[in-house]
């Protein structure tokens with residue numbers, strides 16, 4: 429399949445790969461054990477221009493198109509810890525795109541630029557204990573009192589939550605108005621009344637931190653409202669597209685890499701006198717999985733082409749057709765990645781079940797993709813809705 433990658437994209441690919449393999453990979457086993465990684469990773473990714481490659485130069489980015497972000501997602505998987513990758517993608521593609529789209533010059537200088545340069549860590553605060561898939565059910569409120577918003581409520585499962593300098597925060601500004609009463613605020617975490625109430629223990633993605641956040645009468649200036657009041661749901665739906673698309677390309681890259689590594693292993697590992705990869709049954713299994721991975725890539729690259737055109741070239745809103753394609757990517761890639769990782773684990777026999785091998789971590793890390801950023805069931809619900817059913 430022809431790709432739109434230029435020499436610049438390929439140079440960037442080399443740079444991200446070197447960062448992942450030389451600076452991250454040697455450390456990730458320790459970080460996984462520690463259940464965290466140091467903040468210099470955000471700083472270094474910012475300094476190298478990895479975080480902001482696809483943002484405009486006037487906000488501290490590299491001025492590239494969306495394919496730079498795809499290259500980044502494809503190469504970061506080589507650090508072999510999806511927790512680190514996810515934390516960096518939250519910073520670059522989940523908590524920040526809406527600031528670039530909607531932010532005032534001052535907001536971009538205060539929040540976006542330092543995030544892209546690695547001086548501030550960002551988190552996206554949407555999910556709550558009582559509302560995940562059903563975003564309109566959030567109960568964190570922001571009341572306008574004079575020139576300040578007063579925020580009360582809680583968020584959960586927030587990636588980068590224990591150390592974020594600011595949260596791109598979804599709140600109810602009109603609790604009676606459902607979807608039409610939601611807004612996005614840029615919330616500095618040094619605000620009085622804010623607390624990280626719990627660091628959550630997960631079955632995978634160990635090196636990323638995931639937190640419950642608590643807001644008790646937190647006051648922030650009105651100028652931290654992003655875009656217009658009560659349009660937050662609409663904004664978030666646009667922002668989700670970037671999150672889902674980059675998540676899909678990252679998960680798919682992890683799956684493809686897992687397949688390549690497994691096949692290489694199977695050519696060496698012998699059982700009953702010949703390499704296990706010489707068995708017809710495994711050849712067919714891998715033929716199926718490579719076909720599914722290729723189908724996933726075609727789906728993703730098609731959606732990226734549209735997204736890049738609409739967001740980076742036309743600078744329009746993302747069309748429903750592209751939203752549908754992105755939901756299809758997330759749904760399909762979620763299933764393919766889960767199947768690939770499970771098969772790779774099985775293919776390695778007892779070794780596959782050991783912590784010391786890459787496959788065990790990849791198996792549990794990638795399982796998240798069918799849940800985070802919108803579950804597979806919600807993707808089906810969206811696709812059906814967008815088909816007019």
Ligand SMILES: Cc1cc2nc3c(=O)[nH]c(=O)nc-3n(C[C@H](O)[C@H](O)[C@H](O)COP(=O)(O)OP(=O)(O)OC[C@H]3O[C@@H](n4cnc5c(N)ncnc54)[C@H](O)[C@@H]3O)c2cc1C
Nearest residue numbers: 552553554555559560561585586587800801802803805809
């Ligand atoms: C490791 C991790 C990191 C995360 N990071 C972030 C983050 O940084 N920021 C953030 O805001 N959130 C984050 N999340 C939250 C994540 O996006 C939510 O968990 C996800 O959207 C699902 O919401 P929920 O957990 O409340 O599940 P629920 O909404 O309670 O869903 C429970 C089940 O019901 C199903 N369901 C729901 N609605 C429908 C429907 N209409 N039709 C059929 N089935 C349905 C779901 O598919 C699921 O199987 C993270 C989660 C995890 C686990």
